[in-house]
Each structure stands twice: as structure tokens, then as C-alpha cells.
Amino acid sequence: MPDVIETDICVIGAGSGGLATAAGAAMMGASTVLVEKGLMGGDCLNYGCVPSKALLAAGKAAHSFRAAAKFGIGATEPDVDHAAVYEHVHGVIAAIEPNDSVARFEGLGVNVIQGEARFVGPKEIEVGDKRIKARRFVIATGSTASVPPIPGLDSVPFQTNGTIFHDRKFPKHLIIIGGGPIGCELAQAHRRLGADVTVLEMFSIMPKDDPELVDIARQSMITDGVDIREGVQIDRVEKSTRGVVVVLKTDDGETRIKGSNLLLATGRRPNVSSLNLEAAGVDYAPAGITVDKRLRTSNKHIFAIGDCAGALQFTHVALYHAGIVIRNALFRLPARVNYKAIPWVTYTSPEVAQVGLNEEQARAKYDGNFQVLRWPFHENDRAQAEHSTDGLVKIIITPNGKILGAGIAGPGAGELIQVWVLAIANGLKIGAMAGMVVPYPTIGEVSKRVAGSYYTPKLFGERTKWIVRFLAKFG
Numbered sequence: 001m002p003d004v005i006e007t008d009i010c011v012i013g014a015g016s017g018g019l020a021t022a023a024g025a026a027m028m029g030a031s032t033v034l035v036e037k038g039l040m041g042g043d044c045l046n047y048g049c050v051p052s053k054a055l056l057a058a059g060k061a062a063h064s065f066r067a068a069a070k071f072g073i074g075a076t077e078p079d080v081d082h083a084a085v086y087e088h089v090h091g092v093i094a095a096i097e098p099n100d101s102v103a104r105f106e107g108l109g110v111n112v113i114q115g116e117a118r119f120v121g122p123k124e125i126e127v128g129d130k131r132i133k134a135r136r137f138v139i140a141t142g143s144t145a146s147v148p149p150i151p152g153l154d155s156v157p158f159q160t161n162g163t164i165f166h167d168r169k170f171p172k173h174l175i176i177i178g179g180g181p182i183g184c185e186l187a188q189a190h191r192r193l194g195a196d197v198t199v200l201e202m203f204s205i206m207p208k209d210d211p212e213l214v215d216i217a218r219q220s221m222i223t224d225g226v227d228i229r230e231g232v233q234i235d236r237v238e239k240s241t242r243g244v245v246v247v248l249k250t251d252d253g254e255t256r257i258k259g260s261n262l263l264l265a266t267g268r269r270p271n272v273s274s275l276n277l278e279a280a281g282v283d284y285a286p287a288g289i290t291v292d293k294r295l296r297t298s299n300k301h302i303f304a305i306g307d308c309a310g311a312l313q314f315t316h317v318a319l320y321h322a323g324i325v326i327r328n329a330l331f332r333l334p335a336r337v338n339y340k341a342i343p344w345v346t347y348t349s350p351e352v353a354q355v356g357l358n359e360e361q362a363r364a365k366y367d368g369n370f371q372v373l374r375w376p377f378h379e380n381d382r383a384q385a386e387h388s389t390d391g392l393v394k395i396i397i398t399p400n401g402k403i404l405g406a407g408i409a410g411p412g413a414g415e416l417i418q419v420w421v422l423a424i425a426n427g428l429k430i431g432a433m434a435g436m437v438v439p440y441p442t443i444g445e446v447s448k449r450v451a452g453s454y455y456t457p458k459l460f461g462e463r464t465k466w467i468v469r470f471l472a473k474f475g
Helices: 016-027 042-046 049-066 082-100 102-107 181-192 211-224 315-329 359-366 381-385 418-425 430-434 445-452 462-472
Strands: 003-012 032-036 110-114 117-121 124-127 130-139 143-145 173-177 196-201 227-230 233-240 243-250 253-259 261-264 268-270 302-304 344-346 351-356 371-376 392-397 403-410
Touching (some): 016 032, 016 042, 016 315, 032 130, 042 049, 049 181, 173 253, 181 196, 211 227, 211 392, 403 418
Parallel strands (some): 196 227
Antiparallel strands (some): 143 268, 243 253
């Protein structure tokens, strides 16, 4: 007979969302079991956010050597030690690992069980020789890179974000299939570190972002030397003596692109297939587990959060979900998700950040009854001082000044977007942003200036001039 563990809450998956849920539940007094079949920290720490940003930082450092001439400093091609770059990447992972470790969570009072979970009933799972019965379950199993059905792919070696940071051999020519955030970030990082890079995208790169802002990042990547090919149709892939060949369909026949390495960045699929969800009465689809606004599944004793729940696939969304579940599962409060102020960032140089509606979405929802405010980075004094003038702030508002969305392409866009997240989440109007006092000189002034542009036509119009002239008559 298996060992039986009874607990208040059982969390399946030790990625960001699962760890936050388990830690919160245990620290609030609930008996908590955490099950993980792979590495603690999940995709974000081991294969995603952390290693990719570490690699991007190395690429940015290398690029600074090439870009030094604009500051009056002799530019030079950097001497990149790729082995040391990989050590840097894994050193960053190692520095963060203790925060997500088994030892830390056991110290918080969490019973950590390492193994694969499988539901055997509506309130019961098996993990190896253990059976866990819980009042509430939270599924936080994340997602995995999807592999598209490209002919020939089964005959060639390829990488995904799950493998590329652990292959210590730096690619000579990296072909990336997929021009979403992962594809674009890794393209620019590898190019700046010395690889030839080709990005192949069926539609347009970064399709979920505002095209006007994406174009700023696109031009920067092209300037770096990334070969971006959009609107392509991949016919097949072939193995070659020096790596791989991707064959594109063209009007004239076909085009063959030869590379040393192939990276797939074509989206993600939820990790649910091994859970035996049918035994628990949990409905799911290819996009993920079906949940309501309270993140409850069709079995109201089971919640699903993060990537596996089919929502926006970001670490910060999984962390947000953890807070919603804690309120529902432990305190029986009817907390519901609200995605109107969820930001996302693509960490290219320059970065592209978005929160709320973009121009295309506003046009579809408001039928033209909105206004677009823009402010270019080249009008910012700090950006001029740092020669970082390729950027734009773009704000979507209603005619009466309600902020519907914000998009930023520029250095530090992920930091700059945060004030707009706060504004949208709290229903602030554009006047609150225009009246904000900001330090000079900072890049952050772009937010105040773009907000102030809403008032420029009225403030400096003929009516204002008439009032000033009229009042001047009284001394």
C-alpha cells in the first residue's frame, strides 16, 4: 500500500507560480505539499527568463565595445570568450537557485516531494509510492517549447530554450524559426556575441506588440546584423555535413538557408498530458486547462495557474495567479483575475513594453473614438546624452483622458512601463501623469512629456492667448 499524506493544499509544479503559492500557503499556516518532477525553479530559472536575460546582458556588454566611438572612445571588436559567457549565464542561475531550493522550502514548512504527479481521483494524486489527499490542489506545471510539424525535423538536431543554454558550444550560424519574443531576444544576443543569425518568421516578428514600436526593435536588430526574413513559408529542413539546411518555398521555387545550428522558438504548449486530469474531472484543451475567473477548474477543489492555465505566458502572471489562488483556496474570498493592467516586455535592445490596449486593439474596441499620444526619445535630454535616441512612447486614451494602454520602445522600456501599469490599474487619467514631478535629466521624463502633449493644443491655443491678453489689461 502506498504511503498516504493528507494536507490542506497540494501544489503540483515548482516554477514561479507554484513556489509562490506553496510559500504563501505554508507561511499562512496551511499544511502544504509541493510536488516537482524536474528542477526547482521551473522554466523561468533554468531555461527561460534568467538565462536569457543573462545572455542578453553579455551581448549588451559586447556591443558596448563596438558602439564606443560615438562617445569619443576608440571602438573595437570585443574578444568574446564564449566559455566564460556560458559560465556567466550559469553563475546567475546558481546565484538565484538557493531562493528556489528544496532546503529553503522545507525550512518554510513545505513538504517537498520530488516525482511525477498523477491524479487518481478528484481529490487525490499519486507520486511514486506516495498518495496525497488534499482539500485543495493547485496545478502549476508550466509549459514546454512546442515543436512544429516541419518535414524533416525528426532527422536533424535542433534546440529549444530548454536546451540552448546548456549546450556549451557556441553556434557559428544560428537559424531561428519563430520571431516572437524568445526568438528575437536570442537572435540579438547571439549576434552581438559573434554568431551569424537568421530569423525565419511566417508572419511578422513580435506579432502581439504594436507594429510601430516593433519596427524600432526590428531596425536595431537589422543594424546589428541579424538577417530577419518575415512572411516566409518553410517547406522542409535537411541535415548537412556542417549542420542544417532550412528550405523555404518561394515564387521562383525554393531558397536554401544553411546554418550550423537550428533553434525552434515557435510557441509553447501546456504541460498537462501526464497528469491524468480525466480522473480528477478537470477539463482541458490544447491551449491549457480550462479555468474560471477565480482560476478554478471544472473540479472546484482544483485550481490551475500560470502557463498551464492558458493565460498570458509570463512569470509575473503566474505570480499574480498565486495571489488570486491563495485568497480563494485559503480564505474563501471570491478573488478574480483582471488582465487589463498586465504588462509584458521583450528584452531586445531597445526593449519593447506594452500594457493595456495598443492602437489596433483600441480601433477595434472603440471604433476610432480614442486618441494616440506619441513622444520620441530623441526629444529627451538624457537620451541625447547617452546616444540612446531610438525610441518612442505611445499612449492610447479616450477623448476625456482615460488611459487605455501604453507602449514603449526604447532603452529601459520594461522599467518605464511600470508607472503606466500603476496608472491603468488604478484608473488614473492622463492629467495625473502630466502633473507628476520627475527628476531631470532622466529617461523617465518621456512619460511626463507624452502625457503633457495631451494638453498642448488647448494650453497654447488661441483661447488661452486671448485669456492672457484679456487679463493683462487689468495690470
